[in-house]
Structure formats: C-alpha cells, structure tokens
Amino acid sequence: MTTPTYVGAVDLAGAAREDALDVMARLVRHYQDKTTDLADGQWREPVRNYLDPALFRTEVERIHHGVPLALALSCELAGPNTYKAIDVAGTPVLITRDGDGQVHAMINACRHRGAEILGEGTGQTRRLTCPYHSWSYDLKGCLTGIYGEKTFGPVDRTERSLITLPAEERAGVVFVGLTPGVAFDLDTWLGPALPLLETLRLDGCHHHSTRVLNGPNWKIVVDGYLEGYHFASLHRTTVFKTNLSNMATFDALGAHQRNVFALRAIAGAVGTPPTDWEPATCTGPILFLFPGLAIAGGLRHQTAVSLVMPGRTVGESRTQQLILLRRAPVDDEEVKAADQARDWFHDVVLDEDYLTGEGVQRGLAATEDTDYLFGRNEPGVQHFHRVLRDFTNS
Numbered sequence: 001m002t003t004p005t006y007v008g009a010v011d012l013a014g015a016a017r018e019d020a021l022d023v024m025a026r027l028v029r030h031y032q033d034k035t036t037d038l039a040d041g042q043w044r045e046p047v048r049n050y051l052d053p054a055l056f057r058t059e060v061e062r063i064h065h066g067v068p069l070a071l072a073l074s075c076e077l078a079g080p081n082t083y084k085a086i087d088v089a090g091t092p093v094l095i096t097r098d099g100d101g102q103v104h105a106m107i108n109a110c111r112h113r114g115a116e117i118l119g120e121g122t123g124q125t126r127r128l129t130c131p132y133h134s135w136s137y138d139l140k141g142c143l144t145g146i147y148g149e150k151t152f153g154p155v156d157r158t159e160r161s162l163i164t165l166p167a168e169e170r171a172g173v174v175f176v177g178l179t180p181g182v183a184f185d186l187d188t189w190l191g192p193a194l195p196l197l198e199t200l201r202l203d204g205c206h207h208h209s210t211r212v213l214n215g216p217n218w219k220i221v222v223d224g225y226l227e228g229y230h231f232a233s234l235h236r237t238t239v240f241k242t243n244l245s246n247m248a249t250f251d252a253l254g255a256h257q258r259n260v261f262a263l264r265a266i267a268g269a270v271g272t273p274p275t276d277w278e279p280a281t282c283t284g285p286i287l288f289l290f291p292g293l294a295i296a297g298g299l300r301h302q303t304a305v306s307l308v309m310p311g312r313t314v315g316e317s318r319t320q321q322l323i324l325l326r327r328a329p330v331d332d333e334e335v336k337a338a339d340q341a342r343d344w345f346h347d348v349v350l351d352e353d354y355l356t357g358e359g360v361q362r363g364l365a366a367t368e369d370t371d372y373l374f375g376r377n378e379p380g381v382q383h384f385h386r387v388l389r390d391f392t393n394s
Contacts, residue, residue: 006242006263007301008280010326016199020279020299026249027262027283028269037250039379043386044371050217051364055392056314060089062391063291064310067255068168068175068184070293071095073305075172075207075324077103081126081139084174085118086320089310091178092116094128095167098139105167105176106141111160122210128162137162170194172202173293193256196287200298205324209342215354216361218292218310218317219388224353225286225294225306226380228261234356238348243284250379255290255387259380288380290387301326302341306349315361319354321346 012020030036049055072084077097084095085108092108094117108117110130117128117137127144128137136145141162146155166177168186171194177184187194215221224230232245247262261284269277280299287295292308307320323342329335374381 006265006281006297008278008299010199010201010280010299012199012279012299015195019196019199020283021274021277023249023260023285024266024269024277024279024283025274027247027260027266030247030249031244031262031266032270034247036247036377037379038376039374039382040376042376043374043378043382045374045385046371047364048368050219050361051314051368053314056217056310058392059388060310062394063388064089065091065178066391067291068166068177068186068189069291070173070289070307071105071176072174073172073205073207073322073324074169074174074203075205076122076210076322077174078207079124082122082124083118083128083139084122085116085120087120087309087318088178090312093165093176093178094118094162095174095176096128096139096141099126103167103169103174104140105165105174106162107165107180109163110135111143111162117162122207140164171197172200172205173197173289189254190256190289191254193253193258193287193289196253196258197289197295200287200295200303202295202298202303202324205303205326206328208323208325208329208338210320210322211342211346213319213321213346213350213354214311215308215317215319216357217315217364218308219385220357220360221308221317221319221354222288222292222294222384223381224357225308226257226259226288226384227378228259229375229377231261234352235348238344238352246377248380250383252383257288257290257380257383258285259288260285288384290384302338304341304345319349321349 072095076084080099080101082097086093094108095105097103110117112133112135115130115132117130134147138144141164143157143161163180166183168175228248229246231240231243244262249260251258263282263284265282269282294306296304303324305322309318311317329338
C-alpha cells in the first residue's frame, strides 16, 4: 500500500498563517516535551448510549433534523444544472445547482406517488423526472410537467411541487436543514469554525472520487476521527508511518472542533525559525463540523473528506469518503497518484478503523451496563459527547 505524499497547496497569509504557525509551535513543544493537549479530566460515557434505539431516535430528531448539516461539497456540484442525491438516516435528500448557479435542496420523493426521483450519487441534469410516471420538476423543485395531464385531471402545481428544504452554501460546503420550513442561521452555527473552513478554500477544489463505507453506530465511527491515541497500535503500518501517536492539539469551536496531529516531519522544525516552517507537511489537521463532517489535510494538494451519517437503525452508519484535489489531474501520472491516495484512505479507514468499530459494535450488548472511559488525552472525543449530551438533554 503506497502511503500518500504530503504536498502543501494552500498559500497561507495574514491571520491564517499566524494561526497555522501557532498550532505548529504548540506541536513542536509537545514533541520536545513528549506531551499532548489534555482535557481537564476523564469522561465516562455509558455504553448503552451507543445501543439505545430511543436515544438514537432522539439524536436523529434533535441533531440531524435540527441543525444545518454539511451534506455536499461545492465541487460535487461543479457547474450549473448539477445534482447530488443522498440518504440521511432514512431521509432522501436531493441537492441541486440550477442554471444560475444557486443551490437548492428538497426531499427526493415525487409528489405523485412518492417514488425516488434520482438514485444516490451526483450528476448533471436540466430536469428532475420521476421514473415511475414521468412527472417532472425544475432544479428548484417546481412541478413543470405531468404526463397525460388531460386524463389525469387538474393538479395544483404549487401544492404538488417537491418539498423544499433550507439550503445554503458557504466556503465550499453545502448545508441543508432536514426540517421543511425551518430556516437556520448558518454563520452563527459555524461560529469560530467558519474562518478555518474558509482558509481551506474547498470551493476551488476538484472532486476526484467518492466511496461509501458502511459501518457501526455513527458515534463509534465519529469517535475514531477525533483522536490520534490509536495511531501506534491500530495503524502501525499505515498512518503511524507519517503521524506521531498520542500527540495533537485540540481547539473547541462551539459545537465543532479542530484536532491537529503531529507528523513525523515536525522533528525537523525543532531549532529552526518559524519563518522556515511549513505547516502543511508537518501537521495533520482535521476540522470537524458537528455532527459528522471531518476534513483531513485541508492545506494539501490531496484532501480527504468524510461525511458520517447515521443509518436507518442504531447499529448502522454510512460514510461518504471523498478525495479532493486542488486541481484536476493533467496526465496519467497525476491520475495514478490521486487513485493511490483514494485507495489508501479507503483501505485504512475500512480495514482498520471501521473493522475495529464493528468489533466494538458486537461487544455493546455484552457490556451494556458499564461505561467507556475517555482519557484526558482524548479531548476531541470528550467534546463531541459533551455537545451530544447538550442536544439530547435539552
């Protein structure tokens, strides 16, 4: 398995560069002192919280139907007349970019008999046509055509347009609210995470690939994205080749967070002036937008984005793993390098992280009356569960 090469691709300036150098300075100190950012104490999480169907339904209702969800990247809808169809915990969502470049979202169900209009994935189209009886809609969801209308009878086209969902685009990400008619304040929701998201310049990226990974309970999956404590053991022959284990910075960003892991190249920064530092090749940042978007390596030519979503039951999840490039490949060698990065991320996550997570899932019932103990060196995991508790106890 070929390990990806870390190549910086975002020119940082001003406050963005100062922030990246500050984070790197924290990691240099951790490297020198053999330490990591720490939470104030440990955290106990009841095992039953990963198993309880009632709690799962509450999470989906209050979180996934209550907050703006990052459901697409702008580069997946790279031009006018494009779409992305996605299922989120049993809710079929259709996101479009119309001919004027504006994004829209709607329930992916025809208003005649409820058939799915487009299958999951991305593509181009100028019209949304139901495969069942050929009712058609424009990319804003307005009903525009009814097959055999004279024999069908009169139809109020406004009433029978697709059920729209609130949608906004920000910094290369499309956010959707799953509750029709309930608007959201996206800038307030993103808060301090927005400048960091803007720094990544995802809106200029090329979408190279998407793969779907089936996994265990969605919280088991997310836990693994938020700590590097497991690198030396679980990823000994993969991630640990480039990343140091149990050495990271953590920053809470409202409901969101940033964890930055120390790459082995950080050793070369010790004793050198910060003006010579290159954060993209010495640090491994993961910007996590609650409840389930993890952006890894956002300052590099190749960026891996994982969109974790609950499945239809408490023991299932689905992850869309996307590989973004700063520009489209120009020759076969660049295509090969991008494909190798795609395969590496897929295999590591599926065969190591998710395989282990499935083992965790199998052990839940046998340990339901106990709890998990998150260490002080796992502040990101603790923060995630603290936010979860705030939502589900409100």
